[in-house]
Amino acid sequence: MRLYLLALNPTDSVTQGFLPAAARLGLDVTVLTDHAEAHRLAYAGLPSPPEVLACEVQDFREVVGLVSRHHAPAALFSNSDHLQTQTALAAGYFGLPAKDWRATLRAKNKAELRRHLSATGLDTVWSAELAPGQDPATLADPPFPCVLKPREGVASEDVALVTDAAELALRHREIQHRRPGATLVVEELLTGDLFTLETLGDGRDRRVLGGFRTRLSPPPHFVEEVLEFVPAYPQAVLDQVLAQLDALGVGLGACHTEFVLQADGRARLIEVNYRAIGDQCDLMLAQILEIPYFEHVLTAHLGRPLPDVPGPRTDRRARNEVVCADRAGTLTAAPGRYDGEADGVRLAYRPLRPVGERHEHYRTNRDYLGVVWAIGADQAAVDAAVAGFVAAHRWEITP
Structure with missing residues (x-):
């Protein structure tokens, strides 16, 4: 069976998550992308690198044409925010499991999301x-x-x-x-504490996997700096968020939803990302829940029902924290990849920018130098492990 995976630039979610999951499922993978050489380089170290074909993936007609000329598809899938509607339309053309293209458009187009939720009466911003x-x-x-x-x-x-x-x-x-x-x-401006909700659906049933409490950079920018795992939300909060996702038409595959919780208990959507959470949080989530998360997402796109997923993991805590550049320049010192475990806390660090590379100061997640995350039974212990790693290492930027 062949999986066509649509992508723009390479990402950790695909390289470290979805491609290994596809291999474990026994799928042949063809990556369609307009950055073919970058993907070939990114996958060169994988045990079974996927086939990579150049394609104007932002045009679903080009995707349909290429797939029609190539091997018969079992599934079309993308984890890119920019390619959900194109993937949905192309998958629908071949009669494969597909997201509702109207839902993908509502999620991507922030103005349309606001209009649609207002028309349903669920929320007006x-x-x-x-x-x-x-x-x-x-x-x-x-x-x-x-x-x-x-x-x-x-x-x-x-x-x-x-x-x-x-x-x-x-x-x-x-x-x-x-x-x-x-x-x-x-x-x-929607004020309140910022959270995420991570869900997974097969088009019939939906699983709630938990979420994250998010700390942002100081205004006027909105850079995500720290995410702490939230095993479960009060039912009243969960019902509000899920009702809005239902109104938008979200149903198949992974969805990463950001919302603020106001002091009166009202949950208001910031945005809906109709794909898996990124920046290593999806890889961390799989370990928190101890489930084959990426396989579950892909099997949903193959048309298979979701297996039972364990309920909220109230025995787990986690923290994902990024190290950000505070100025433009060349990264001249930074730690390498790290994995370790001590005192019941599992910790990982992943570099996101190579030493020797120069960047401007963007005030977005393009300023991320690396991400450190930890999982354990106690939040204080998890936080201390992350803080200890950051304190023990240095990231130097030379103007």
């Missing part, structure tokens, strides 16, 4: 779109402070808190300079 070149002064009474972000953005890139009309105009000019053809969204 003040939101307005700014077309390329549109003057933000044309907006009617934005509720400052508010958030400015790309309509189809990811990873907090070009997301900023703006406090007044002058700052909105300034940030708008900056983002339009970097993204001249992008439509932006201005929406009200």
Whole structure:
């Protein structure tokens, strides 16, 4: 059976998660990508590297054409935010298990997500779109402070808190300079503690796997710095989030949902990422739950029912913390990959930027130098293990 995996740039989720899982399932894998050489280099060290074919994956018609000329597909799958709708349309063309393309579009298009949830009556957030070149002064009474972000953005890139009309105009000019053809969204700031919900569905049933409490960088930016595992949420909170996912049409495969929990118990969605959580959290989640997480995601896309997944792991705690660059320059010193266990805490460190590489200061997750995560039975012990690793190592950036 052949799995077609659509991708843009290589990611740890695919290289370390989905490709090894596909091999364990006995699947032949063809990676379709517009970054073919980067993928071949990324997979060179794998025991069974997948076939990599160049394809304009952002056009579902090109995907359909290439697959039609190649081997018969058993499944089409992507873990990219940018390729969910294309994958859904192509999978549907071949009569394979597919996400509802309307749901993938609602999740990706942040303005459409707000309109749809408002139309269902589940939640209404003040939101307005700014077309390329549109003057933000044309907006009617934005509720400052508010958030400015790309309509189809990811990873907090070009997301900023703006406090007044002058700052909105300034940030708008900056983002339009970097993204001249992008439509932006201005929406009200949703205050409260930030959490995630991780779910997995086979199109009929859904499993709730827990979530993470998220700590962000100081405003005006929204860089995720620390995530702590939350085994289970109060039922009232869970019901609110799941009702909104149902309204959006989320059902097949992995979904990573971000929401704020307000003081009155109201859960309000920030965004829906219709794929697995990234930045090593998916790899960590598989170990927290002790399940073949990546296999479960792929088998759902093969049309198989999900097996039983253990209930909330209230005996586990975990912390995922990134080390961020605080300035532009060349990384001249950093620790290498590490895995260890001590006093009941399992700890891992993964470099995300090679020593010797130069970068600007982005104020997004592109500033990540590495990620350290730990799993154990006690949150204080887990936190101490992560803090100890960070304190014992150095990351140096030379201007």
